Amino acid sequence: xxxxxxxxxxxxxxxxxxxxxxxxxxxxxxxxxxxxxxxxxxxxxxxxxxxxxxxxxxxxxxxxxxxxxxxxxxxxxxxxxxxxxxxxxxxxxxxxxxxxxxxxxxxxxxxxxxxxxxxxxxxxxxxxxxxxxxxxxxxxxxxxxxxxxxxxxxxxxxxxxxxxxxxxxxxxxxxxxxxxxxxxxxxxxxxxxxxxxxxxxxxxxxxxxxxxxxxxxxxxxxxxxxxxxxxxxxxxxxxxxxxxxxxxxxxxxxxxxxxxxxxxxxxxxxxxxxxxxxxxxxxxxxxxxxxxxxxxxxxxxxxxxxxxxxxxxxxxxxxxxxxxxxxxxxxxxxxxxxxxxxxxxxxxxxxxxxxxxxxxxxxxxxxxxxxxxxxxxxxxxxxxxxxxxxxxxxxxxxxxxxxxxxxx
Amino acid sequence: xxxxxxxxxxxxxxxxxxxxxxxxxxxxxxxxxxxxxxxxxxxxxxxxxxxxxxxxxxxxxxxxxxxxxxxxxxxxxxxxxxxxxxxxxxxxxxxxxxxxxxxxxxxxxxxxxxxxxxxxxxxxxxxxxxxxxxxxxxxxxxxxxxxxxxxxxxxxxxxxxxxxxxxxxxxxxxxxxxxxxxxxxxxxxxxxxxxxxxxxxxxxxxxxxxxxxxxxxxxxxxxxxxxxxxxxxxxxxxxxxxxxxxxxxxxxxxxxxxxxxxxxxxxxxxxxxxxxxxxxxxxxxxxxxxxxxxxxxxxxxxxxxxxxxxxxxxxxxxxxxxxxxxxxxxxxxxxxxxxxxxxxxxxxxxxxxxxxxxxxxxxxxxxxxxxxxxxxxxxxxxxxxxxxxxxxxxxxxxxxxxxxxxxx
DNA sequence: GGTCTTTATTTAGTCTCTAAATTTATGCTC
DNA sequence: GAGCATAAATTTAGAGACTAAATAAAGACC
Numbered sequence: 001x002x003x004x005x006x007x008x009x010x011x012x013x014x015x016x017x018x019x020x021x022x023x024x025x026x027x028x029x030x031x032x033x034x035x036x037x038x039x040x041x042x043x044x045x046x047x048x049x050x051x052x053x054x055x056x057x058x059x060x061x062x063x064x065x066x067x068x069x070x071x072x073x074x075x076x077x078x079x080x081x082x083x084x085x086x087x088x089x090x091x092x093x094x095x096x097x098x099x100x101x102x103x104x105x106x107x108x109x110x111x112x113x114x115x116x117x118x119x120x121x122x123x124x125x126x127x128x129x130x131x132x133x134x135x136x137x138x139x140x141x142x143x144x145x146x147x148x149x150x151x152x153x154x155x156x157x158x159x160x161x162x163x164x165x166x167x168x169x170x171x172x173x174x175x176x177x178x179x180x181x182x183x184x185x186x187x188x189x190x191x192x193x194x195x196x197x198x199x200x201x202x203x204x205x206x207x208x209x210x211x212x213x214x215x216x217x218x219x220x221x222x223x224x225x226x227x228x229x230x231x232x233x234x235x236x237x238x239x240x241x242x243x244x245x246x247x248x249x250x251x252x253x254x255x256x257x258x259x260x261x262x263x264x265x266x267x268x269x270x271x272x273x274x275x276x277x278x279x280x281x282x283x284x285x286x287x288x289x290x291x292x293x294x295x296x297x298x299x300x301x302x303x304x305x306x307x308x309x310x311x312x313x314x315x316x317x318x319x320x321x322x323x324x325x326x327x328x329x330x331x332x333x334x335x336x337x338x339x340x341x342x343x344x345x346x347x348x349x350x351x352x353x354x355x356x357x358x359x360x361x362x363x364x365x366x367x368x369x370x371x372x373x374x375x376x377x378x379x380x381x382x383x384x385x386x387x388x389x390x391x392x393x394x395x396x397x398x399x400x401x402x403x404x405x406x407x408x
Numbered sequence: 409x410x411x412x413x414x415x416x417x418x419x420x421x422x423x424x425x426x427x428x429x430x431x432x433x434x435x436x437x438x439x440x441x442x443x444x445x446x447x448x449x450x451x452x453x454x455x456x457x458x459x460x461x462x463x464x465x466x467x468x469x470x471x472x473x474x475x476x477x478x479x480x481x482x483x484x485x486x487x488x489x490x491x492x493x494x495x496x497x498x499x500x501x502x503x504x505x506x507x508x509x510x511x512x513x514x515x516x517x518x519x520x521x522x523x524x525x526x527x528x529x530x531x532x533x534x535x536x537x538x539x540x541x542x543x544x545x546x547x548x549x550x551x552x553x554x555x556x557x558x559x560x561x562x563x564x565x566x567x568x569x570x571x572x573x574x575x576x577x578x579x580x581x582x583x584x585x586x587x588x589x590x591x592x593x594x595x596x597x598x599x600x601x602x603x604x605x606x607x608x609x610x611x612x613x614x615x616x617x618x619x620x621x622x623x624x625x626x627x628x629x630x631x632x633x634x635x636x637x638x639x640x641x642x643x644x645x646x647x648x649x650x651x652x653x654x655x656x657x658x659x660x661x662x663x664x665x666x667x668x669x670x671x672x673x674x675x676x677x678x679x680x681x682x683x684x685x686x687x688x689x690x691x692x693x694x695x696x697x698x699x700x701x702x703x704x705x706x707x708x709x710x711x712x713x714x715x716x717x718x719x720x721x722x723x724x725x726x727x728x729x730x731x732x733x734x735x736x737x738x739x740x741x742x743x744x745x746x747x748x749x750x751x752x753x754x755x756x757x758x759x760x761x762x763x764x765x766x767x768x769x770x771x772x773x774x775x776x777x778x779x780x781x782x783x784x785x786x787x788x789x790x791x792x793x794x795x796x797x798x799x800x801x802x803x804x805x806x807x808x809x810x811x812x813x814x815x816x
Numbered sequence: 817g818g819t820c821t822t823t824a825t826t827t828a829g830t831c832t833c834t835a836a837a838t839t840t841a842t843g844c845t846c
Numbered sequence: 847g848a849g850c851a852t853a854a855a856t857t858t859a860g861a862g863a864c865t866a867a868a869t870a871a872a873g874a875c876c
Binding site: 817 | 848862864869875876
């Protein structure tokens with residue numbers, strides 16, 4: 001069954017991985033640093049480093065430090081070769097696609113966004129737009145297709161823990177595009193699909209308001225409302241990937257804000273739905289609601305409009321309800337609010353924090369995301385990086401074009 | 409930081425663990441079986457087995473098989489030595505304590521239950537009762553204290569993922585007894601505390617209705633109501649252990665069944681609360697409710713009493729509500745109902761399954777536990793076994809008294 | 817008894833690690 | 847500039863653990 005097959009080479013693999021992990025955490029290390037961090041001998045550490053250099057995952061720095069007062073033979077400095085390849089982070093939404101290209105430390109090298117042709121675009125059209133955006137992003141990063149070691153993709157539908165789009169969901173047809181099997185087959189990229197809210201959670205856990213918080217929920221509120229759940233540092237999916245899919249949740253006080261929006265429309269005499277903008281729809285405001293631009297409502301409320309303020313109040317109470325239930329069932333330390341509402345979520349916070357203690361015995365802290373509209377794509381980068389880090393020793397790093405002089 | 413310290417001996421450890429795991433899964437194996445299962449060479453496999461025999465974790469069977477038509481040199485047969493020690497599984501409730509003694513395969517060797525002196529027993533009294541029950545159980549299993557390799561304890565309060573009783577909880581003082589630091593310090597037993605509903609989940613996942621289901625919720629309903637959450641085969645705790653603590657959840661239709669119970673009491677003219685019996689209280693029926701014997705309500709309903717039927721209906725709706733929320737937030741494949749209501753939960757199932765699809769887009773399956781009132785103690789055994797399996801090679805198995813003839 | 821088959825054991829060789837001795841590269845001192 | 851001190855790198859010897867191939871053992875069958 002298990003085929004553990006533990007040969008002596010497995011030892012070396014483990015030590016390669018351990019050293020690589022230390023290197024990823026800091027910018028440059030000496031052999032002595034590695035001895036301390038791993039507990040291995042100097043001889044072993046050096047052998048492992050040379051091995052990693054030969055494999056392309058590590059490079060040796062030539063002019064390592066400032067002119068400090070140093071004694072003894074100068075140390076060799078090693079660093080994780082973050083240019084050994086790159087990863088893609090995609091946010092594929094209903095209307096737009098965003099692509100990030102990042103190096104192996106996660107630094108963004110290029111960013112592209114594209115709008116899909118028409119609202120009901122065919123799968124082929126969507127695939128073409130996505131691939132075009134990827135090509136453009138790679139080109140502007142100065143990288144070729146072979147440099148890509150993995151691609152993470154966030155989609156607005158249910159995805160199970162094996163990365164398969166759940167077939168039953170209403171939105172599944174828009175996102176089950178078979179990118180790995182059809183378009184990108186020739187490149188051989190590992191393609192990792194994940195729900196957008198889950199990726200938002202990965203992003204916040206990595207470099208956002210939830211950094212270092214291992215029991216974390218991120219609430220992605222905009223067109224849809226979804227939550228990404230992290231417990232003990234791990235994403236939760238549930239049996240078919242539906243964990244955190246609170247869009248279907250019927251809450252008592254969410255009904256009937258249609259009046260408010262209609263009044264808003266009469267009062268301001270304007271098109272409520274600016275095409276392509278982040279919108280709020282019924283998941284958030286309540287059933288039976290017209291789509292409305294998020295920016296518009298927040299601006300109206302800021303200008304003192306009573307109907308808009310009422311909508312905000314309603315949204316705040318609805319979110320408080322959901323957060324309270326999350327607190328009861330999952331007991332996260334922190335809930336981060338992201339997505340379209342994040343830019344103005346400060347207006348919602350008072351309502352939410354006022355309601356919470358009444359609704360839950362273990363209310364979590366609430367914070368607002370600072371990652372903006374790249375939150376999902378950033379999480380997709382993290383997902384791809386996780387894959388690369390996990391499978392590094394099984395992958396072949398993309399060797400950069402060698403300097404011919406180095407060969408003489 | 410990490411101190412991976414990967415010496416060649418680590419290899420052997422890994423292979424010891426791999427072989428041991430294979431042996432735990434089946435009753436007796438030959439060298440050839442192990443070669444297939446692990447991918448190691450015969451020479452290595454035999455060396456590992458001899459090593460394990462020397463350490464006491466494995467024993468060699470002398471008369472291995474029935475008289476089958478066998479060719480070639482007869483194989484040696486190895487088996488996991490399930491008598492290399494035992495584990496304790498405790499269910500410490502408000503009124504009673506239950507102790508299971510099990511061998512390393514999980515077979516129950518002895519069982520004891522004791523009632524605590526008075527309802528408001530002091531911590532010292534409770535400790536004494538628990539220790540007495542343990543001693544009695546060990547004695548009736550014919551084992552001494554050194555045979556115990558680990559003790560799992562289920563308690564009716566919040567416990568975080570490190571096994572510490574959360575101090576804030578209302579019931580914490582009854583369960584934060586410091587057994588490992590005070591009473592059992594001399595024995596050096598690893599003591600593993602865990603919430604009772606979580607242990608019920610472990611039990612169902614191990615050998616109950618949820619066997620093989622890796623996304624599972626167990627709802628322990630009786631005096632309190634609590635849920636144990638398993639996602640991808642792992643228990644969820646949340647940041648402070650409060651995950652699944654739904655007792656504080658206020659649901660709209662749970663209020664005001666006091667009338668029903670009062671009517672029941674008038675009608676049947678009996679003491680509703682049989683002392684020490686499993687009871688249903690406000691967590692389940694609703695706030696403002698007298699405690700009432702679970703058995704009594706179910707019997708009355710079965711006899712056609714309308715007020716009792718009304719209570720059951722109410723309980724069913726309340727549980728359906730909770731299960732629906734669990735389905736939405738966690739998307740388990742299955743919810744198992746256990747605890748005091750389990751024995752008659754078949755009467756609740758129709759109400760629950762009728763309500764569920766209306767309340768959740770991803771309704772889980774619902775089943776009733778068959779593990780009876782040992783569900784928590786069984787889970788405690790599983791918890792202790794998990795610990796032993798994880799740390800086997802670091803523990804010293806209890807050597808049984810050697811047969812003197814074997815030494816000649 | 818001889819042969820066949822399967823298992824167990826032995827032997828030689830490889831890989832990886834540690835520990836200790838040795839070499840190397842640099843700064844500092846005289 | 848020669849010599850010394852120092853820390854890093856390398857070399858060497860040795861041990862543990864594995865594989866692969868040869869050899870030995872134990873029973874069944876003729």
